[in-house]
Amino acid sequence: MSLVIGKIVTTENNEIDKNGAFVRQTNRFITPFGDEPGQLPVEAGRYRLIWAAICPWAHRSMIAIKLLGLEDVISVGKVSPIRTPYGWEFSLDAGGVDPVLGIRYLPEIYALTDREYDGRATVPTVVDVKTGKVVNNDYFKLTYYWETAFKPFHKKGAPDLYPEKLRADIDELNHVIFHEVNNGVYKAGFARSQKAYEDAYNLVFNQLDKLEQRLSQSRYLFGDKITDSDIRLYVTLVRFDVAYYCAFKTNRNRIIDYPNLWAYARDLYQIPAFGETTDFEAIKKGYFLGDNAHNPYDILPLGPDVSNWHTPHNRDKQFSSSH
Incomplete structure (x- = not known):
């Protein structure tokens, strides 16, 4: 430099x-x-x-x-x-x-x-x-x-996002989430061969299918308490439909098409620390405009409508009697 x-x-x-x-x-x-x-x-x-x-x-x-x-x-x-x-x-x-x-x-x-x-x-x-x-x-x-x-x-009453008894399990899941979801969408979006793109595409959706099933069993990834793993999954889910689906060509499904992942993502979004730090307009601008966007006319997509992130998720009621 x-x-x-x-x-x-x-x-x-x-x-x-x-x-x-x-x-x-x-x-x-x-x-x-x-x-x-x-x-x-x-x-x-x-x-x-x-x-x-x-x-x-x-x-x-x-x-x-x-x-x-x-x-x-x-x-x-x-x-x-x-x-x-x-x-x-x-x-x-x-x-x-x-x-x-x-x-x-x-x-x-x-x-x-x-x-x-x-x-x-x-x-x-x-x-x-x-x-x-x-x-x-x-x-x-x-x-x-x-x-x-x-x-x-930490503030009084702060959540234990990385509890000692779960650390090995969290580390293992975080490794999978990173390689197959968080960075998986980038592997698809930045691929420069058809095979590399298809490999990454399949990696992402195979894992999202597994996570959809996992989240049919519990409110969060490790039961009824938020952990570090939930933060890591959320940041990709919240960007998926507004950016990755189109910009990175990960277009088999939207997150809104997965009943459990979609409700889970809204559940997290409606917690202030998640929702208040989520800026959909900035996310769209970042992926569609600027140095690496491959968008020569700098056209910013108008959609999708993100008001549905505020709709009831009902996961608190769904899992209220299971813990």
Whole structure:
């Protein structure tokens, strides 16, 4: 990455393999939070989370932060949902600059942190405000840190999203959800061969069929309490009909066509931490406009109607006597 005439030139890794399949880049900044030597110290007010409303990985961090009551512990910056050729941009802020970090484009802070870094500057990004450097962009593990390392700062009555007795099961399911659903839709959408696309398409819908069956048996993925796994599944479900179905060609079914998945998604959406962090307009703009959208005339789809997310889900009544 280099700074040229005040503009940022980013070199993106080639994330397509020889068979035309999308292979997501690995994360560079993966130091965990904790109290052991070499770990990132757990302190209130020290870190700033940068997120984008389009991004499922960033969205799940925001849901966890709100559920756990960490809004006053971890400051939050937000980039535009439309990624520019220069990376994520703070165009939502006054003057187009993050008020804490003083940068216009997210890659700037990556360049200041590591001049040799040549991958994408991704969201979520955690910046140590004290040092002004990126310290973590490990989207896969970030919610675990909010749920465990930052437990001393959780609000009273905060849910246990990662209970010790279920951690092995949650880890196992999260691995499946990520590879076959969360990232599965991207594998379909970014495929550059028919076979890679069809493989990803089948992977996604085979797993959604299994999850539809699983959610016929319990209100949430692990019974009657929300866990980290529910956050991870939700962020793909809520983007599916408004973006992935069309933009990523995952068009065998919509989520609204699955009775259990659709009711389950509405159940979660109607919880403030989920619904208040879900911005359908930003999601559509992010996937259909901007640098990677392959939409030369920047036409934004008008539909679908999202008012139905507020309709009764009845899952509380359906499973009220089973626990």
